[in-house]
Amino acid sequence: MSIFPVYQDVVSIANLSKEQLPFFMRHVTVYKRKRLHHHDFAELALIVEGNGTELINGKPHELRPGTITFLLPHHIHELHTTESGPPLQVYNCLFDISLAVGPQSDPELSNLFMNSVEEFPAYTDLSGEAFEKMKRIYLELFHEYSGSSPGRNALIRAKLTEAIVLYIRSRPSFPVPGEKSLQPHPKDHFWEMIQYVHNHYMDDLDSTLLSEQFGVSASWIHRSFKKYLGQGFLQYIHTLRLRRASGLLIATDMGIHDVAVEVGFESYRTFSRIFKEMTGITPSEYRASYAKTMK
Template identity: 40%
Template sequence: MTAYLEYTDSVNYPNLKKGQLPFYCLTNLLKDDIPLHHHDFLELSFVMNGYGTETLNGITHELKPGSISFLLPHHIHEIHTNPQAPLQLFCCMFDISLIFESTTDADLGRILLQAGNQLPSYNDLNENEAREMNLLCSAIANEYHSSKIGKYSVIRSKVIEALVLYTRSYSTAILNQSNNQSANMKKLDWEIIQFVHTNYLNELTQDGLCKKFNVSPAYISRLFQKVLNIHFLDYLHLLRVRRATSLLLTTEMSVLDISVDSGFDSFRTFSRVFKEHTGMSPRVFRKTSSESVS
């Protein structure tokens, strides 16, 4: 069966009103699979009951009670549920600005932006962590469906608490690696990196960043070298190639369509950059990956 990538725009979810927190949550009992898709908001999901699998950016992992996943904008995923034990899944979907609204959350935000890279995108919570996350999910849902004064302030604080629990569930070694990448950063620096993360599928240039944030090309170069140890263009290519590899592994889209969907302005550039990062052409990568799992 051919898999096609679906796109979900965040504005289709909460139908936000002025002054409202860009946030949406729901608890689903999944009796059917969720097809391959991506969206322009962050998503935190937690398995309350049931079993299945999730393929996230081309990597498949088991879903069971206590499993938690965190997706950045445009991460690609699909879910397969077990008909004998359907997944009960709690999901929070929110704008990336939520984790940068307060300077006190800067360290957490910097770590979360590395999900799928230095920080894994999923984990299985232990018994105590899962119990705490269940309570947080219930509290978030109760506030979300209430009309109490200050509900969005409470929701934001509970979501931040849930994200902290998610990050703390990883080993100290993993968190130290993420922290080392994000130390001593200015607010402007993370605004720039955040913008790249949410717009890498669009036309994006160093000159464009300079104009948008009123900084020099040298500033952009130093920023990416200091924080990510990589040049801006190389990092942009890395994000796009990571997306392309996910599409090659999880869909039957043509290589040409994947090059366009991944943000490349020409197929020739896509082929060259992809080979530089993976050591093989997109077609060979897809063929080799298919043979390794057959």
């Protein structure tokens, strides 16, 4: 049985155009389960009601009012409510990573952000004044996102930055040791491998490099991807790259050659061929067809 995680195309869900701020916010009620999924955007999610469990790249942590989770793009995650308990009430902020890290962002914030997500678990629990303050920030963010007042984008950026800083300041001073996966693989930590692929699929990544990284054979990697994810290793990489490329084609003015390089293809010819094989149309036709639907 395939356990391929669902891809959520945030650009399409939010109906974002290239003129809009790459930011999406929603209030979600999770009654029993939000199935395994991933997306191109980073996510900062706050639990305001209910209890449950979240798995991030196969590793579990408890959810309660005040839990806030910070996920990088393509981190695989899944939510479950406590059995017989009330549903989870969640505020999700989804945003392009460039809003927190990159040439347009504050250098100090970029460094704090990357150190936080690399050295610590992807969540923390807020309580008392910190939880109340974060809730206020989220409500103000949601109000701005839902409205159309002058300066809307500037305030969204400011409030998002405030939420990220509060999250970072609330982190423990040391990593939480040894969380055990609820979905362990008997030999090689398969979910850690998947996380690595999702973090590096835009690099020069192949099964030989992956086998050296995790101490397994290339043939085992190919068999495992087919068995557990329903796709071959190379097809899986191509799927991730083309999903990222689709978002860039829709939401930016980047040249198609630049998009090909950005998502990890060595040549435009290879990118265009694989894009057409998997979608039925060329990258330029894809961009043009989306532009027509926005008129």
